[in-house]
Amino acid sequence: MKIFVAGLPYDLDDAELTEIFEKFGTIASAKVAMDRETGKSKGFGFVEMPNEEEAKEAIEGLNDISLGKKPLVVKAAEDRPGGGSGGSRPGGQSRPPRFTNNRPRF
Secondary structure (H helix, E strand, O other): EEEEEEEEOOOOOOOHHHHHHHOOOOOOOOEEEEOOOOOOOEEEEEEEEEHHHHHHHHHHHOOOEOOOOOOOEEEOOOOOOOOOOOOOHHHHOOOOOOOOOOOOOO
């Protein structure tokens, strides 16, 4: 089961996130989301736990507790279709032109 975790302290790393969830069971992976440009944490991450029962216990046990200034938001991650970065378009074009002149050319 994949778990979404928000409200993480900005200095928390993957190993510390793993440590927090290990108390509830086996961890397949734990990843803090990092900003590509700054290399700093975005304050959220994802944890994968193979045992769904342990994952549910982790969600119940950790949701709404404070690790820093904000309470954690811990819930089952939602599946997003596509899963792409949503960044750039093929060909280097960042967005389609706003206005097009669709009149036929003579």
